[in-house]
Amino acid sequence: MKKTIILIILTLFITLPATSQNGIKKALRDGVEAVKEGVSPLTNLVSATKKEKKNNIKDLTLKDGAKYTGEARGKKPHGYGKATYPNGDTYEGEWVKGKRQGKGTYTFKDGEKYTGQFHENRHHGRGTYYFSDGRRYEGDWQNDYQHGNGTMYYPNGDKYIGEWVEDKRSGLGTYLWKIGDTYVGNWLDDKYEGEGVLQWSDKSKYSGNWHNNHFHGKGTYNYSSGDTYEGEWANGIRHGKGTYKFANGDSYTGEYADGEWNGTGTYHSTTGYTYNGNFSNGKRNGYGKATWENGATYEGYWKNDLRDGEGKYTWGNGDVYEGNWKDDKMNGEGIIRQTNGNKYRGPFVNGLEEGMGLAEDKEGLRYEGNFTAGKRNGLFTVKDSSGNVIRTCEYTMGQIKPEKPIEEPKKKAPVKSKKRRR
Numbered sequence: 310m311k312k313t314i315i316l317i318i319l320t321l322f323i324t325l326p327a328t329s330q331n332g333i334k335k336a337l338r339d340g341v342e343a344v345k346e347g348v349s350p351l352t353n354l355v356s357a358t359k360k361e362k363k364n365n366i367k368d369l370t371l372k373d374g375a376k377y378t379g380e381a382r383g384k385k386p387h388g389y390g391k392a393t394y395p396n397g398d399t400y401e402g403e404w405v406k407g408k409r410q411g412k413g414t415y416t417f418k419d420g421e422k423y424t425g426q427f428h429e430n431r432h433h434g435r436g437t438y439y440f441s442d443g444r445r446y447e448g449d450w451q452n453d454y455q456h457g458n459g460t461m462y463y464p465n466g467d468k469y470i471g472e473w474v475e476d477k478r479s480g481l482g483t484y485l486w487k488i489g490d491t492y493v494g495n496w497l498d499d500k501y502e503g504e505g506v507l508q509w510s511d512k513s514k515y516s517g518n519w520h521n522n523h524f525h526g527k528g529t530y531n532y533s534s535g536d537t538y539e540g541e542w543a544n545g546i547r548h549g550k551g552t553y554k555f556a557n558g559d560s561y562t563g564e565y566a567d568g569e570w571n572g573t574g575t576y577h578s579t580t581g582y583t584y585n586g587n588f589s590n591g592k593r594n595g596y597g598k599a600t601w602e603n604g605a606t607y608e609g610y611w612k613n614d615l616r617d618g619e620g621k622y623t624w625g626n627g628d629v630y631e632g633n634w635k636d637d638k639m640n641g642e643g644i645i646r647q648t649n650g651n652k653y654r655g656p657f658v659n660g661l662e663e664g665m666g667l668a669e670d671k672e673g674l675r676y677e678g679n680f681t682a683g684k685r686n687g688l689f690t691v692k693d694s695s696g697n698v699i700r701t702c703e704y705t706m707g708q709i710k711p712e713k714p715i716e717e718p719k720k721k722a723p724v725k726s727k728k729r730r731r
Contacts, residue, residue: 365381367379367380371392373395375392375394378391387404388404389403397418399415403427412426421439425438431453433450435448443464448473454473454474457472459473466487467486477499494519503519509533512531514530515530516531525545526542527541528540534556535556536555538554541565547568550564550565559579564588569590570588573587576593581602595610607623609634616638619633620633620634630645632657639661641656652668653666653669662683677692686705686706688701689702
């Protein structure tokens with residue numbers, strides 16, 4: 310029985326014209342499936358033959374100049390057929406009333422190709438597009454646009470999976486780089502926009518807000534070094550308020566501008582050092598207070614991380630210096646008060662007393678004179694607490710010169726009188 314059916318099919322197929330053969334290929338394929346299912350393939354073949362007669366396989370020239378061969382109704386493609394356009398493009402697939410509709414393949418002259426669903430001559434539904442540059446898109450289409458959910462494969466091995474709006478990545482999506490980087494989050498017009506997470510292959514990661522492909526708004530950056538920044542961003546740069554934590558435990562909390570510490574902030578070191586005050590371009594600049602682990606403090610002005618200007622330094626033992634600073638050292642006029650009662654008032658150079666100054670001990674005695682490299686050097690006047698001069702003395706680099714004993718004047722020998730000559 311099966312042999313008889315197959316013989317009949319072959320006889321009918323051979324006697325049909327070539328154009329009709331193209332028209333019933335699908336029916337033949339369906340017939341094979343029908344045999345597997347126990348249904349007579351003649352059912353599909355007869356149906357296809359009736360449809361063939363109804364649609365009439367024709368060779369047509371369409372209004373746009375395309376040459377068409379396939380099923381038609383009247384002078385319009387209807388059913389399955391192939392069209393070759395004047396510019397070299399071709400389409401093979403399903404037609405409805407003269408328009409590409411249903412499943413088909415459109416091949417462009419430059420080699421690009423779309424295979425999938427059509428609606429009224431447009432890519433619409435599910436389909437795959439092969440670009441001439443090596444890209445491939447698989448997914449939803451709407452009115453010739455990549456629109457909905459789809460995957461773009463790039464020739465370098467990268468891949469995007471997610472939502473599209475009119476040929477652009479927009480909505481939720483994931484971009485996977487071949488090198489191992491990944492971005493998961495929101496997109497708008499092919500750019501990162503809104504909430505998203507970008508993780509690099511070196512384990513660094515940014516999680517937060519985006520705008521126009523830049524970190525923008527609040528976000529956290531985990532650096533591969535172990536450092537972290539959590540705070541505000543603007544156009545990919547730390548800008549606003551935030552906290553930066555170093556891998557060694559040090560931290561900065563405060564204001565940022567153009568990626569640097571700018572404004573007021575607090576820096577804390579694991580060594581016990583703390584600075585609270587103004588920063589500029591990542592350095593202590595302006596007014597601020599520093600505290601060291603040993604209890605020492607400085608409160609005053611800074612320039613490029615160095616004490617510069619008026620400031621007060623208190624040693625851990627309680628001694629205090631108030632005065633001018635330059636290049637992180639006492640320079641200019643200032644006064645030192647020691648816990649033992651000793652004081653010094655006068656000029657300093659590179660952290661040492663230098664020039665005419667006044668030293669006062671705990672007894673109230675005042676030593677006025679010249680200092681060199683922190684030592685008394687030269688003639689000094691010593692006064693009591695009331696300002697009365699007690700004595701003067703001379704020093705040589707901190708060493709007092711011994712006073713010379715006062716020598717009594719030598720007595721002159723009596724002059725002998727000369728005898729007068731008579």
